[in-house]
Amino acid sequence: MSLSLLDLSRHHCRWPVDDAHDSGGHRFCGEVAARGSSYCAAHAARAVGTGTQGERSALQVLRHQAMRETAEE
Numbered sequence: 001m002s003l004s005l006l007d008l009s010r011h012h013c014r015w016p017v018d019d020a021h022d023s024g025g026h027r028f029c030g031e032v033a034a035r036g037s038s039y040c041a042a043h044a045a046r047a048v049g050t051g052t053q054g055e056r057s058a059l060q061v062l063r064h065q066a067m068r069e070t071a072e073e
Ligand SMILES: [Zn+2]
Pocket: 013, 014, 015, 029, 030, 031, 039, 040, 041, 042, 043
């Protein structure tokens, strides 16, 4: 399961996934997020710690998107 940015709601996991390059834009996990978290349980566990280079750059993409969302509202 994955969702586009437009499909994401507050309760969806925002972990970026790379399985949909053909559809354009970034895709996100979309599972139900853990309470008080932006990620589902599995991804919240992965978000703890330093992560890989790819995971750190993914977070930068997310922050960028979040800033753009805020600017548009
Ligand atoms: Zn997730």
